[in-house]
Amino acid sequence: MSAIRLEHLVKRFGSFTALKEMDLTIGDGEFLALLGPSGCGKSTTMNMIAGMEAPSEGRILFGDRDMVGVPMGRRGVGFVFQNYAIFTHMTVRRNLDYGLRMTGRPAVEVRQRAEAMAALLNLTPLLERPAAGLSVNILQRIAIGRSAVMEPAIFLLDEPLSNVDAAFRAVMRTELKALQRQFGQTMVYVTHDQLEAMTMADRIAVMDHGVLQQVGTPLEVYNAPANTFVARFIGSPGMNLLPGRLAETDRGLAVDLGELGISPPLPDALAAAAHGAGRPEVTYGFRPEEVHLVETGPALRLPLILAERIGARTILHLGRAEDAVRAVFQGNPVLPEGVLAIAPDPASLRLFDAVTGAAIRGG
Ligand code: ATP
Numbered sequence: 001m002s003a004i005r006l007e008h009l010v011k012r013f014g015s016f017t018a019l020k021e022m023d024l025t026i027g028d029g030e031f032l033a034l035l036g037p038s039g040c041g042k043s044t045t046m047n048m049i050a051g052m053e054a055p056s057e058g059r060i061l062f063g064d065r066d067m068v069g070v071p072m073g074r075r076g077v078g079f080v081f082q083n084y085a086i087f088t089h090m091t092v093r094r095n096l097d098y099g100l101r102m103t104g105r106p107a108v109e110v111r112q113r114a115e116a117m118a119a120l121l122n123l124t125p126l127l128e129r130p131a132a133g134l135s136v137n138i139l140q141r142i143a144i145g146r147s148a149v150m151e152p153a154i155f156l157l158d159e160p161l162s163n164v165d166a167a168f169r170a171v172m173r174t175e176l177k178a179l180q181r182q183f184g185q186t187m188v189y190v191t192h193d194q195l196e197a198m199t200m201a202d203r204i205a206v207m208d209h210g211v212l213q214q215v216g217t218p219l220e221v222y223n224a225p226a227n228t229f230v231a232r233f234i235g236s237p238g239m240n241l242l243p244g245r246l247a248e249t250d251r252g253l254a255v256d257l258g259e260l261g262i263s264p265p266l267p268d269a270l271a272a273a274a275h276g277a278g279r280p281e282v283t284y285g286f287r288p289e290e291v292h293l294v295e296t297g298p299a300l301r302l303p304l305i306l307a308e309r310i311g312a313r314t315i316l317h318l319g320r321a322e323d324a325v326r327a328v329f330q331g332n333p334v335l336p337e338g339v340l341a342i343a344p345d346p347a348s349l350r351l352f353d354a355v356t357g358a359a360i361r362g363g
Helices: 042-050 092-102 107-120 136-148 166-183 194-200 218-223 228-233 268-276
Strands: 004-013 016-026 031-035 057-062 077-080 154-158 186-191 203-208 211-216 240-249 252-256 281-286 291-293 300-310 313-318 325-330 339-344 350-353
Touching: 004 042, 016 042, 016 057, 016 211, 031 042, 031 194, 042 077, 042 154, 042 186, 077 136, 092 107, 092 136, 107 136, 107 166, 136 154, 136 166, 154 166, 166 194, 186 194, 194 218, 203 218, 203 228, 211 218, 211 228, 228 240, 228 281, 228 350, 240 325, 252 268, 268 350, 313 339
Parallel strands: 031 186, 031 203, 077 154, 154 186
Antiparallel strands: 004 016, 004 057, 203 211, 240 252, 240 281, 281 350, 291 339, 300 313, 300 339, 313 325
């Protein structure tokens, strides 16, 4: 059983608390991404799962086995770091089969497994080449293969793609997902890149300042962010968040957005939840890709600062440069001159408590 359970996990370095009471269960065979900005505690969490750091408080269980006190070498985990650690004086084959040879397995099995891994990671033509002189991209691929070939039940990867180039990263995302599907390991993947997390993970654990903010599938964290931090962090660009105040209008409850105008009326379920939230100040959120340009009716009226045309899509920056509202459209829309009127798709609207940042859920 290779489910991982973190119970009330805390890590302090002196008086600084890097991880504040984390409770998280990672299912057997699940691909979980630990996602968050630099310094939020991702690597600290991972290092405790691996056994490189001891928790200050709490427990780590693999299945039913309490791992606290069990040294790294006895945890049965594979680990790949940001910086590949491979033997440059050895060939690619020797790097790939190093761990297998150390276990004293039969030579035939060692050869077969190393060659199967080389095929999976497109390393076959390089098997007899010395690792020295190969590109950073390839070295990181070898490092992943060398760990994966041991078929660990738990595979931990800490920012393994942050040093490889963008095109190669896209290829590796597909390969890593394929690798995990093939071996069915429990995979924990640390990244600050939401695109990596969104494309590969079964679930994402979003962290900030040592606190777990939300755990959910990529679509859950995208569609129903638990708070403004997750709303802004997930998505490219992130969710637009505007300060506002609930306002009764003759068409129903809306949000007064100050100089941007009054929002279109809120959908019924959201209006009911907002009524019940107990505070008129709210944060009004909508996804940049879920807005329409409108000619009449309630809308947010904003001057266009910049239109970024990025191949198949256009990102409009509207309002003020320092806190621009973004709107994303497919293709190259024809834009009116001057001020644009946009209306968020009602289904994409989100409200958050203006003080706590917590989502106000409607329905
Ligand atoms: P990054 O991607 O930048 O590594 P992270 O989310 O992985 O970010 P951690 O490396 O887990 O963050 O660090 C969390 C916090 O704990 C940071 O503020 C870091 O400075 C601090 N920290 C980590 N290790 C130690 C240590 N050994 N001693 C003191 N503080 C530490």
